[in-house]
Amino acid sequence: MIERRQEDEMLRMTLMGGQVRVMLCETTAMCQRAADIHGATPVCTAAMGRLMTATAMLGVMMKGERESVTVTIKGGGPMGTLVAVANHGDVKVCADDSRVQLPLRADGKLDVGGAVGREGRMSVVKDLGLREPYIGQCELVSGEIAMDFANYFTVSEQQPSLVALGVLTSGDAVLKAGGLLLQPMPGCPDEVIDQLELRSPMFADISREMTFACKEQLAEDWFRGMQPELLERTPLRYHCGCSRERMEKALISLGRRELESLIAEDRGAELGCHFCHSRYAFTTGELQELLQRATRD
Numbered sequence: 001m002i003e004r005r006q007e008d009e010m011l012r013m014t015l016m017g018g019q020v021r022v023m024l025c026e027t028t029a030m031c032q033r034a035a036d037i038h039g040a041t042p043v044c045t046a047a048m049g050r051l052m053t054a055t056a057m058l059g060v061m062m063k064g065e066r067e068s069v070t071v072t073i074k075g076g077g078p079m080g081t082l083v084a085v086a087n088h089g090d091v092k093v094c095a096d097d098s099r100v101q102l103p104l105r106a107d108g109k110l111d112v113g114g115a116v117g118r119e120g121r122m123s124v125v126k127d128l129g130l131r132e133p134y135i136g137q138c139e140l141v142s143g144e145i146a147m148d149f150a151n152y153f154t155v156s157e158q159q160p161s162l163v164a165l166g167v168l169t170s171g172d173a174v175l176k177a178g179g180l181l182l183q184p185m186p187g188c189p190d191e192v193i194d195q196l197e198l199r200s201p202m203f204a205d206i207s208r209e210m211t212f213a214c215k216e217q218l219a220e221d222w223f224r225g226m227q228p229e230l231l232e233r234t235p236l237r238y239h240c241g242c243s244r245e246r247m248e249k250a251l252i253s254l255g256r257r258e259l260e261s262l263i264a265e266d267r268g269a270e271l272g273c274h275f276c277h278s279r280y281a282f283t284t285g286e287l288q289e290l291l292q293r294a295t296r297d
């Protein structure tokens, strides 16, 4: 029996003695935080929540302390571009427009694919610290995000994967959110893959399942007889990490010309963070200091 915990968390597990890699997470609080920060409508909360949940899986897979992953989805839908960044268990998200409203689909579900758009690209950039970044790109297949990630893993990382993502909302409230990733390792017998496919309807509606049982219980139910083994737990949270210092660097990176014209306008500058909506104001005097630093460097 796996010990039960309530907070947002990623469980890294294996099945069948390591033949299948499993990531199972709850992300309810994280998705609620994103919805609150961005004043998101339910369909946008679902889109951003699914993207954050899948990005958290990629983040937790990365080993180095300073490594992070950025996933960008441009689907041509009314939400515009969606970006999620994960630094291990710290995740953040933003979208061009998080207030898009769309009618429910014929099956009564939120139209995430309609909000994100179905034609475009998804890119994954893994910042590997001192090494060259890894960049993977693929076409979107549905805009519903789970299928898009499954396609990304298969096409770009040559790793066949089953991905389930869910964000269950009621008005502005996120009732439950979470995700599951299953990856058969090379040499995994077909019988094991068949078993997982046979069981896949059980985890198709993962956020609803989570309203009935905690993730630990679900793992036991879903993977009964498949030797589920817990390797690691990683706490997950919405965390931005922006700072005045980073904004100064962003201003400096605008270059001398741009800084000089801001100083000449003499109205200071205000920068807003897309991920947490913090605002950073700079006076003309402070901009002059930054210009001096830019000239020095």
Ligand SMILES: [Zn+2]
Binding pocket: 240, 241, 242, 273, 274, 275, 276, 277, 278
């Ligand atoms: Zn921020």
